[in-house]
Structures are given as structure tokens and as C-alpha cells.
Amino acid sequence: DAEITQSPRHKITETGRQVTLACHQTWNHNNMFWYRQDLGHGLRLIHYSYGVQDTNKGEVSDGYSVSRSNTEDLPLTLESAASSQTSVYFCASSSNGREETQYFGPGTRLLVL
Amino acid sequence: SQKIEQNSEALNIQEGKTATLTCNYTNYSPAYLQWYRQDPGRGPVFLLLIRENEKEKRKERLKVTFDTTLKQSLFHITASQPADSATYLCALASGGSYIPTFGRGTSLIVHP
Numbered sequence: 001d002a003e004i005t006q007s008p009r010h011k012i013t014e015t016g017r018q019v020t021l022a023c024h025q026t027w028n029h030n031n032m033f034w035y036r037q038d039l040g041h042g043l044r045l046i047h048y049s050y051g052v053q054d055t056n057k058g059e060v061s062d063g064y065s066v067s068r069s070n071t072e073d074l075p076l077t078l079e080s081a082a083s084s085q086t087s088v089y090f091c092a093s094s095s096n097g098r099e100e101t102q103y104f105g106p107g108t109r110l111l112v113l
Numbered sequence: 114s115q116k117i118e119q120n121s122e123a124l125n126i127q128e129g130k131t132a133t134l135t136c137n138y139t140n141y142s143p144a145y146l147q148w149y150r151q152d153p154g155r156g157p158v159f160l161l162l163i164r165e166n167e168k169e170k171r172k173e174r175l176k177v178t179f180d181t182t183l184k185q186s187l188f189h190i191t192a193s194q195p196a197d198s199a200t201y202l203c204a205l206a207s208g209g210s211y212i213p214t215f216g217r218g219t220s221l222i223v224h225p
Contacts, residue, residue, distance in 0.1 A: 042216055
């Protein structure tokens with residue numbers, strides 16, 4: 001069965017460290033997204049990609065970067081982790097159409113100390 | 114500015130009753146609206162999509178209405194069960210990017 005996975009599921013890091021969160025999907029979807037979810041804010045879009053070599057900034061992209069070297073993976077990098085980036089991070093993917101359902105991963109819980 | 118509002122207070126209902134959740138929006142011209150379910154510690158799961166030119170959509174015990182004049186969508190679960198307890202998110206996508214923007218979600222608790 002096709003799926004979308006994230007790793008690690010839980011991560012504790014220190015302020016200033018670089019952190020990379022992995023996202024891997026086997027749906028063969030062109031579109032991939034990264035969101036963060038915080039109490040009181042809901043899901044907010046960080047970065048998204050419509051295909052290989054394509055990346056775009058979302059609503060809350062400062063301090064984050066992504067790269068898309070293949071269809072399956074969209075890793076999210078926190079260049080220099082800050083306590084404000086403590087959150088739950090969700091990766092999602094969707095097919096190419098305009099009204100496509102987003103399929104979400106299980107999430108990564110990140111704590112920045 | 115664009116805003117999506119869902120009731121932040123949890124909705125508590127008795128098993129067997131109909132649950133109705135509300136999603137209001139401002140400053141959007143949505144092409145479509147989606148509802149997702151999210152269980153604790155898990156990612157959202159898609160439930161239903163309704164387009165701007167549709168008034169109502171049904172799927173089993175679920176019903177969604179979409180009123181673009183009132184700028185509101187209602188999500189109904191009939192004959193609710195304790196297993197329906199979860200957080201329900203609405204998401205709107207405009208014709209420009211078709212990337213959905215999510216509301217904060219409403220928690221539903223169905224008591225046996």
C-alpha cells in the first residue's frame with residue numbers, strides 16, 4: 001500500500017543546531033507540503049513543491065528550507081533551530097490535479113531546548 | 114485579511130445524536146472546501162470535498178453543506194458514535210493556488 005512516512009517521529013535538539021526532518025511518500029505524487037501545527041494556530045504551511053527541483057515558500061517559511069531532488073522525498077531543514085520552532089511538523093502529498101486530497105504523514109514532534 | 118473560523122470550544126454530544134460543526138470564512142473566494150479528521154498524535158485524514166457550486170455533499174453518515182453567500186460550511190455526523198470523537202478541520206482552497214488553508218479545528222466528543 002502507498003504511504004507517506006516521516007522520521008524521526010520525535011526529536012529533541014538544542015538552540016542553534018541544524019535539524020533535518022525527513023518525509024518520504026510512495027504515492028508517486030508530484031505535490032508535497034510541509035506544515036507545522038501549534039495550539040491556537042492550526043496547520044500553517046511552511047514550504048511546498050510541485051515537482052522535482054521546484055520549491056516554494058509558504059506562510060511561515062523563515063528559518064526553514066527544503067529541497068526536492070526526487071519525487072519521493074522532501075526533507076525539511078531548520079538552519080539554526082530556535083525555541084519558537086518547537087512544534088509538530090506534518091508532511092503531506094497530493095496528486096497533480098486542482099482539487100486533490102492531501103495525504104498526511106504521522107507527524108514529527110520537535111522540541112528545541 | 115483572510116480568516117477561517119471554527120469553534121474552538123469542544124462539542125460534547127450524546128451517542129446517537131447528530132453532531133454539527135461550523136466553518137466560517139471571510140475574505141475568501143474558495144474554489145472548494147474540504148473537511149478532515151484528526152485523531153490525537155496522528156496526521157489529518159481527508160473526509161469530504163465540496164465545490165463552490167455545490168450546496169450539499171453526502172458520504173455515509175456524513176453531510177457537508179456549503180453556503181457561499183453566508184460564507185459558511187456545516188459538517189454533520191448523523192447517528193454519532195464514540196468512535197467519531199476527534200478533531201475536525203475545515204480547509205479552503207482558492208482558485209489561484211489550489212493549496213488549502215486550514216482552520217484550527219473543532220474537537221468533537223461523543224459520550225456513550
